[in-house]
Amino acid sequence: MDAENQARLQARARVLKAMAHPSRLYLVELLSNQEQCVAELTKAVGADISTVSKHLSLLKAVGIVEDRKQGTQVFYRLKAPCVLNFFSCVEEVLKNNLQEQIKLVK
Amino acid sequence: MDAENQARLQARARVLKAMAHPSRLYLVELLSNQEQCVAELTKAVGADISTVSKHLSLLKAVGIVEDRKQGTQVFYRLKAPCVLNFFSCVEEVLKNNLQEQIKLVK
DNA sequence: TGCTTATTTGGCAATATAACCAAATAGGCG
DNA sequence: CGCCTATTTGGTTATATTGCCAAATAAGCA
Numbered sequence A, B: 001m002d003a004e005n006q007a008r009l010q011a012r013a014r015v016l017k018a019m020a021h022p023s024r025l026y027l028v029e030l031l032s033n034q035e036q037c038v039a040e041l042t043k044a045v046g047a048d049i050s051t052v053s054k055h056l057s058l059l060k061a062v063g064i065v066e067d068r069k070q071g072t073q074v075f076y077r078l079k080a081p082c083v084l085n086f087f088s089c090v091e092e093v094l095k096n097n098l099q100e101q102i103k104l105v106k
Numbered sequence C: 001t002g003c004t005t006a007t008t009t010g011g012c013a014a015t016a017t018a019a020c021c022a023a024a025t026a027g028g029c030g
Numbered sequence D: 001c002g003c004c005t006a007t008t009t010g011g012t013t014a015t016a017t018t019g020c021c022a023a024a025t026a027a028g029c030a
Helices: A003-019 A022-033 A038-045 A049-062 A081-095 A098-105 B003-019 B022-033 B038-045 B049-061 B081-095 B098-105
Strands: A065-070 A073-078 B065-070 B073-078
Touching (some): A003 A022, A003 A049, A003 B022, A003 B081, A003 B098, A022 A049, A022 A065, A038 A049, A049 A073, A081 A098, A081 B003, A081 B081, A098 B049, B003 B049, B038 B049, B049 B065, B073 B081, B081 B098
Antiparallel strands (some): A065 A073, B065 B073
16 A cells, blocks of 8 residues: 555545544534534533543544634534434444344453 | 444444545555465465455455455455445545645644 | 633543454365 | 465564643633
């Protein structure tokens, strides 16, 4: 694999990696309906606010979400709603692979 | 976030995480046209064969690829071609976020 | 300005991932 | 069987990710 291909795939991997975490997937879901501030998102996710803030920063860095400051609050919203399309495929994969998925959990 | 939601999102994250690596993305691309054996895939990726074998095992464990034994060779093929649909969205995200992507590389 | 609330950043410890090498396994064939 | 080829597995080390706490920053308001 040459350097150019490597760079291309690394960029793609970065975006997918940003999605590949339970809390971040949840954040994307939460933002699919409406923009929300960090405090609200933190309550929903149930982790430390600093943790949620870092998850949001990562999603923002790769371009999946964007933010808007309003007073002391920061509202995040989905910038790339096309990522929601991933879910139907992911669910299909999970459905077709139930037995293996169960092994992975054990 | 309750336990059920956590489990649901963890399963989804597992599938996305399996995709979120340059070599594995490349493997998926290589298999999008035709099934190939481990040796061929290894040559294309340019890593140690044991490394490639492990990447393939991971893709298989989550249900993205499947394999078929023929003599001493193992041929892998795409089991969930719908993952190819991810790429157009990922490219869109990358295009819309060029400046940030460049920062990430630096 | 000083205080309060909201969020981000820095730092650390725990865990997970990745790559290689070496060794094990599996199938075909003399 | 013994050997060869293809692939997987085990083990180790290096690197990356995660989550929390504490501290820093930012904005509004008395």
